[in-house]
Amino acid sequence: MPRLGYAQRWAAAAGRWGCRLFALLLLVPGPGGASEITFELPDNAKQCFYEDIAQGTKCTLEFQVITGGHYDVDCRLEDPDGKVLYKEMKKQYDSFTFTASKNGTYKFCFSNEFSTFTHKTVYFDFQVGEDPPLFPSENRVSALTQMESACVSIHEALKSVIDYQTHFRLREAQGRSRAEDLNTRVAYWSVGEALILLVVSIGQVFLLKSFFSDKRTTTTRVGS
Amino acid sequence: MAGVGLGPLRAMGRQALVLLALCATGARGLYFHIGETEKRCFIEEIPDETMVIGNYRTQMWDKQKEVFLPSTPGLGMHVEVKDPDGKVVLSRQYGSEGRFTFTSHTPGDHQICLHSNSTRMALFAGGKLRVHLDIQVGEHANNYPEIAAKDKLTELQLRARQLLDQVEQIQKEQDYQRYREERFRLTSESTNQRVLWWSIAQTVILILTGIWQMRHLKSFFEAKKLV
Numbered sequence: 332m333p334r335l336g337y338a339q340r341w342a343a344a345a346g347r348w349g350c351r352l353f354a355l356l357l358l359v360p361g362p363g364g365a366s367e368i369t370f371e372l373p374d375n376a377k378q379c380f381y382e383d384i385a386q387g388t389k390c391t392l393e394f395q396v397i398t399g400g401h402y403d404v405d406c407r408l409e410d411p412d413g414k415v416l417y418k419e420m421k422k423q424y425d426s427f428t429f430t431a432s433k434n435g436t437y438k439f440c441f442s443n444e445f446s447t448f449t450h451k452t453v454y455f456d457f458q459v460g461e462d463p464p465l466f467p468s469e470n471r472v473s474a475l476t477q478m479e480s481a482c483v484s485i486h487e488a489l490k491s492v493i494d495y496q497t498h499f500r501l502r503e504a505q506g507r508s509r510a511e512d513l514n515t516r517v518a519y520w521s522v523g524e525a526l527i528l529l530v531v532s533i534g535q536v537f538l539l540k541s542f543f544s545d546k547r548t549t550t551t552r553v554g555s
Numbered sequence: 556m557a558g559v560g561l562g563p564l565r566a567m568g569r570q571a572l573v574l575l576a577l578c579a580t581g582a583r584g585l586y587f588h589i590g591e592t593e594k595r596c597f598i599e600e601i602p603d604e605t606m607v608i609g610n611y612r613t614q615m616w617d618k619q620k621e622v623f624l625p626s627t628p629g630l631g632m633h634v635e636v637k638d639p640d641g642k643v644v645l646s647r648q649y650g651s652e653g654r655f656t657f658t659s660h661t662p663g664d665h666q667i668c669l670h671s672n673s674t675r676m677a678l679f680a681g682g683k684l685r686v687h688l689d690i691q692v693g694e695h696a697n698n699y700p701e702i703a704a705k706d707k708l709t710e711l712q713l714r715a716r717q718l719l720d721q722v723e724q725i726q727k728e729q730d731y732q733r734y735r736e737e738r739f740r741l742t743s744e745s746t747n748q749r750v751l752w753w754s755i756a757q758t759v760i761l762i763l764t765g766i767w768q769m770r771h772l773k774s775f776f777e778a779k780k781l782v
Contacts, residue, residue, distance in 0.1 A: 364584075364689075366584075366585040366688075366689065366690075367690075367692075368585070368597055368688075368690065369597060369598040369599065369600065370595075370596065370597050370598065371596060371598065378587070379587065379588070380585050380586070380587045381585070381586050381587065382584070382585050382586070383584075452598065457585060465699050465700075465710075465713060465714065465717065478711055479710065479711065479714065482711070482714035482715065482717075482718060483714075485718055486714070486717060486718060486721070489718065489721040489722065489725065490721070492725055493694075493721065493724065493725060493728070496725065496728045496729075496732075499732070500600065500728070500731075500732065500735075503732070503735060503736070503739070504600065504735075506739065507735065507738065507739045507742070510739060510742045510743055510746065511742050513746055514742050514745055514746040514749070517746055517749050517750055517753070518749060521749065521750075521753035521756070521757070524757065525753075525756065525757060525760055528757070528760055528761065528764065529760065529764065532764040532765075532767075532768055533764075535768070536768050536771055536772060539772065540772075540775055543775075543776075543779060543781070
């Protein structure tokens with residue numbers, strides 16, 4: 332019986348340990364990050380985004396509809412097995428936090444399939460884990476000095492200021508797009524209504540005249 | 556026996572390759588699928604003088620093997636960036652993996668569009684592309700370890716630099732906010748004016764057409780000797 336050669340056995344063992352190491356690496360929640368994207372969702376369309384997340388990572392998905400129709404969209408978040416973690420229909424704004432229960436590809440979709448002709452602009456912010464540390468070797472044994480921890484807390488406070496600014500900007504964009512819509516609608520409506528007014532009043536007069544001009548034989552009482 | 560011996564080895568080799576591919580495809584990074592000829596656009600609403608860095612990586616779907624190939628030479632993406640006035644700021648073709656950078660000179664909605672140069676690809680693997688995309692704006696675009704190495708900053712100095720960059724971004728955003736609020740106010744005032752003029756004009760038209768109607772009918776009835 333030909334046995335496996337020494338090299339082959341070594342390769343097999345290396346392969347086994349390599350697999351285990353990679354699996355372990357995937358398990359360790361690495362430095363995460365945030366993806367903030369604004370995109371346009373056409374009518375009757377669905378767009379999905381995917382991200383590979385390690386187990387135990389705390390993630391937050393936040394979305395807001397900026398322009399379009401009634402400013403609502405369907406959103407759905409699924410874990411690697413297809414189980415639906417979050418599903419909401421016709422929502423304008425929402426924020427959902429979850430901890431990844433298993434490794435794999437998480438998928439979230441935005442759907443505008445209920446709308447027939449309005450396309451929507453959707454903003455979402457998907458935060459996975461913590462932000463990457465400032466220094467590659469952040470896992471230090473010594474504690475932070477007072478200055479450094481003050482810097483860290485200022486950094487966190489400024490991050491929340493920037494976050495609030497983003498939310499404010501999105502709401503203001505919504506209000507501004509409504510105001511601009513209103514402006515164009517008022518312009519079109521006023522011109523259109525003036526035209527209709529003229530057409531109707533002139534038409535009335537000629538119609539009335541036509542009642543009296545043809546019927547000479549039948550007498551028509553006018554106001555008696 | 557040799558066949559039996561090598562079989563599990565091959566299986567393990569494949570497993571390692573899959574795991575390696577999984578790691579290499581980026582444990583972090585959002586991705587989405589687009590058709591080969593499809594164009595996907597993203598909007599970034601940014602203030603003046605803000606740098607935007609985008610990193611992307613493309614993978615092609617192989618129909619026979621039913622996997623996404625780790626890399627495909629010859630696959631390229633065309634990146635086009637338009638500023639709020641519609642002027643093209645950046646329009647370049649990059650490879651299957653690339654990095655684009657631009658700085659805004661006008662505050663507002665910048666549109667970043669990606670589509671593949673797929674005239675060659677139509678013959679091979681059909682239809683689907685996986686695009687990993689990462690767009691960083693403003694302060695997030697800075698690479699702090701690099702800055703620390705280049706300027707030789709201590710840890711405290713680097714943290715102070717980061718805080719300064721963040722505050723600068725906040726200031727820029729506030730300036731942009733003032734500009735937007737002015738636009739909003741102009742739009743509202745224009746609507747107000749338009750409604751006012753329209754209501755006056757409509758009343759005038761109404762009165763004039765009423766007068767014209769009565770005079771016209773009166774002369775008509777007098778001509779018909781009914782009045």
